[in-house]
Amino acid sequence: MFDRSNIKIGKHEYEVLHSESQLKVNGKDVPEKDFVLIKRMARINLGDRYKSFVVNRNGDDLWLLMNGREYPLVIETDRDRLLKVASQNTEGGSSGATIRAAMPGLVVRIAVKVGQTVKRSDPVLILEAMKMENEVRSPADGVVKEIKVNERDSVDKGSVMVVLE
Amino acid sequence: MFDRSNIKIGKHEYEVLHSESQLKVNGKDVPEKDFVLIKRMARINLGDRYKSFVVNRNGDDLWLLMNGREYPLVIETDRDRLLKVASQNTEGGSSGATIRAAMPGLVVRIAVKVGQTVKRSDPVLILEAMKMENEVRSPADGVVKEIKVNERDSVDKGSVMVVLE
């Protein structure tokens, strides 16, 4: 099974599929190459000489740093898409919304209390899944009516975690 | 208002009270001194020459690193005392000396038997690490109470190998 990453370097876009044994870029197989990543220092053997780069994160922005130059970088992985679906999975509306778990996971932290007013996209809780803390945000403005989970609870995909009104 | 910190360096204990304008150690005023802390690199001017140190955190353990040496360090602040109310944490102390592995390694030879009288700096066992045979000597005069390892055992750093009484 392949993991998919969509990479945008400056204005160039690439689809990268990677499995344990194979790498495909824009549909073409690319055989294994010498790639080293230590700390955030990356080095890849491109023919005779190696190329070094660093992926720099500055707040929400990603930059590729190579040869002293910066290139804007955008990375979207399967996981990101899953998270996106997760946030669409929450049933929104002007009044009354249910926040469900988009994937099985562990409730790490609950940021709201019953009776609390929340705005759309306010953080509601953190669900740990896929070795990452994933923030679940409110799909709508509202008031927290019910919290159906406790911190440290495991939740199944689709189970209701918070109800708004 | 003062913040209070209780500092234990090795076996020495100090109570430090600090406010914006004043520092007291064990009840005595200490006037302002040149103290710089950058990253975790600390430097304090003690007379003519400066002294550098680093406070190292390894898991739950604190160490003072100074001149290449480690000193066990305990820091308890007012804030810690508040937190302590929740989780009481007392350590059952043992009076006899224990010989711990200073590094992970392989027990090559054990030179003592239970019941044997040893003097300070007598060889107790040989620990192989880094391609070298390292002789571990007794830290005190005593009688071997317990030997917790066998020859050819691998041991982790810090694990008790021999107990004296």
Add this chain to the structure above:
Amino acid sequence: MKSVLIANRGEIAVRVARTCREMGIRTVAVYSDVDKNSLHVLEADQTVALGGSTPAESYLDQAKIIDAAKRTGADAIHPGYGFLSENAGFAERVEKSGLIWIGPPASAITKMGSKTEARALMIDAKVPVVPGTRGAVSNAQEAIEFAKKAGFPVLLKAAAGGGGKGMRVVRNEADLEAALGAAQREAKSAFGDDAVYVEKYLEEPKHIEVQIFADKHGNAIYLGERECSMQRRHQKIIEEAPSAAVSPELRKSMGETAVMAAKACGYANAGTCEFLLDKTGAYYFLEMNTRLQVEHPVTELVTGLDLVRLQIEVARGNKLPIKQEDVKLRGHAVEVRVYAEDVLGGFLPSTGKLSLWRPPSGPGLREDTGMYEGSEISRFYDPMISKLIAFGENREAAIDRMLRALSEYFIAGVMTNIGFCKFVLERDEFRSGNFDTGTIERILLPAYREYVENCEVQPDWLAAAIALANRQYYTDVTFFKRSMADVQSGWKTAGRAAALNNHG
């Protein structure tokens, strides 16, 4: 001399402190608010906060600095380069306060510090100078008159200047007035003195400078030359010792001229005579810098000497420990000034935090820096990250070593000139030694722009590597770094991670 206050910041403050420590001399650092987490603060024995963030509020505030020296019991002041290093008034004030000034006598600074006075002195001493105005011009009209007589282009220069500040090339009359105003404003802000004079602008000369040293007993020697023609916007980027264009005979001639110049103004301590060298081998006195130069390490590597140690010995009143015949040059040294800047965006400074910083090391390499991983490149000061200096048995080996070193340098958080410097070091223009002060802007910068635009980076590989790097970033627990701000709010963290990946 038991204690020295270092009236500077950054790499030069660290560099001076290092030699002081080696000599058993206590050091006092001063620092502005912006610099409170700077390396030069960590490396000193004692520190004094000057407050403020602009140079005027801190490193240029003479009273604050002398007061700091008095309060800490310092008995000497080392000014580094820039800031107050060539301010004769300050040098005088330091000595009047009973402190030792680690630099030349105020009288020599005055004579040489005013470029106009220095020119007059050199003309009297039969040292060739570039044609120019007798002194500073008081208005645009004076400048225009000279320019018409000597012919355009002309060069406007701050009389108190250095480092390219307050300097402008003017190629026609229409631009002169505006350029003069700009140069005067820059000079005022950088040196506190808006005096600007005008010289004939020599096309395609080499900038060669000679390091001299004099003691207070009338002895003076030269320590060979430095090749400093690789400049952009009048600021040196790459310096070498020796120069590929200087023969042993020319070295001796320029060296002896430089010593003559030093003696003509009653010089003591370290100084540098800057010359323009034309293609016929003729050279012209340009100015004398009455302080340590940024690029002094290349001289240290080829002579085996420590120039700051010599400065301190001479300031103590000792005789120079070596004679001219003891100066033996060996090998070749190249310095690259690594800047946080956007080269193709007009060399504009790139500010930010050095979120990753892995400098090169190993054989034949020296790095002088005031930075560490986590340092901020602020907008208040020169955006120099470090000076990298490579030594080799000969010029080729030194350049190859520098290229190796630059290829090891990992920096994240700011843009740098490293890619550009690598490009320059590989080009024939540089390798041949046949370059002049205009080569970068005339040839190398346009060539670099073209190279970058047409660069074939095998983007498929790069994309694949980035995808793998990104995956490793989220699975490898070893090296992930976050700030305390994130610890305090788990929400911010998670939000950031999600936002990060939703970016596409």
Add this chain to the structure above:
Amino acid sequence: MKSVLIANRGEIAVRVARTCREMGIRTVAVYSDVDKNSLHVLEADQTVALGGSTPAESYLDQAKIIDAAKRTGADAIHPGYGFLSENAGFAERVEKSGLIWIGPPASAITKMGSKTEARALMIDAKVPVVPGTRGAVSNAQEAIEFAKKAGFPVLLKAAAGGGGKGMRVVRNEADLEAALGAAQREAKSAFGDDAVYVEKYLEEPKHIEVQIFADKHGNAIYLGERECSMQRRHQKIIEEAPSAAVSPELRKSMGETAVMAAKACGYANAGTCEFLLDKTGAYYFLEMNTRLQVEHPVTELVTGLDLVRLQIEVARGNKLPIKQEDVKLRGHAVEVRVYAEDVLGGFLPSTGKLSLWRPPSGPGLREDTGMYEGSEISRFYDPMISKLIAFGENREAAIDRMLRALSEYFIAGVMTNIGFCKFVLERDEFRSGNFDTGTIERILLPAYREYVENCEVQPDWLAAAIALANRQYYTDVTFFKRSMADVQSGWKTAGRAAALNNHG
């Protein structure tokens, strides 16, 4: 030679790769599982995983290494020091595979690599040697017989040895058998050969070694000596060039003897003749190391040469580019091997992660390392963190520079020998130059123990500083570092922070 496989790890693999890169030669790194995040892997152009974690499974596996060279198209192998560097069988196998061996001919390694055979050869060439057994001893009885004849103490030495491994001083008959067993086991594990021989143990000699270089055309030169008497457990800690105990005449005599020794065994490439020097100025051939030494940088700094470059030139079949009269020594160099170890706990290795690592830099300083911040010091390899080398105009300046450098070094995560080395560098025993191979264990280590026990650190100040540091740690957002593990669970973070502070 366009591509070199470096059959080593750590700082020496990085150091060799650096010169290769400078010469435009592609490098191939090999690495064990433990080393996959090592700097030598990052610095190579290409890498091959050897698997395993023990040396036997990786850096000592001849077949794997030759196969890696073949697969990557390397045309030469550089062995570094240790591992396979003095294995004649491997050298032969490399050359039979059609690869260039960057080292001496297998025949010379065989002759010199077996210390017993080398001794015989030297005796024939009229080079003075220390009295000892003709060859390896097959049992304790043989060793005891020799020891009784020559008198105790005697020294057990691995015939294939180096670096203090498989070496034991024995002061009386009762200890001999156990010591022989230990030495044989160590020798077997370190070199794959348990042959151990016995020498008369000279009390209080100096260990002085001469760097030689020979090409394949019969030319051989010496590059001065190194002073390597500062040893603990037979392992060098501090090395210098030149030695304070060697006059120009003695240098010439020892140098010429070393060249004779090299010629006697048909030597080519870099080699080192180790001598014991007694107080009368008499010297004895000890052994010849047929490879680059750990401490080669001190020779590089005083000669201005790059020994790895010379190795490659000679391996290419070129003539030595310099003659004896071109070798000009200048200044003084000191090397300190910075180890992760507990000095007072018997120099036991201290394993862990370099959670903070700020190496010194600046004038006259070189650092060769295979580490970076975040590196692990594992139990599988030598716990050397870096080699720090200081150059100065003279011995005093070089030592003072090294002290300055050590005072700048910040390391957290492991214990180091830095404090001990600073102590040694400040002591009269070292400053005077009057020390021998036993001075550390006889005098300096006990003195250090006493110094540490009685050390007046003004503990009130230290306690106050630690309290402030601790407060800043929790309020300063700039430099807090955590692992990804903490990111995954906010609770763990909070719990750890609390636990951390509940420790009292």
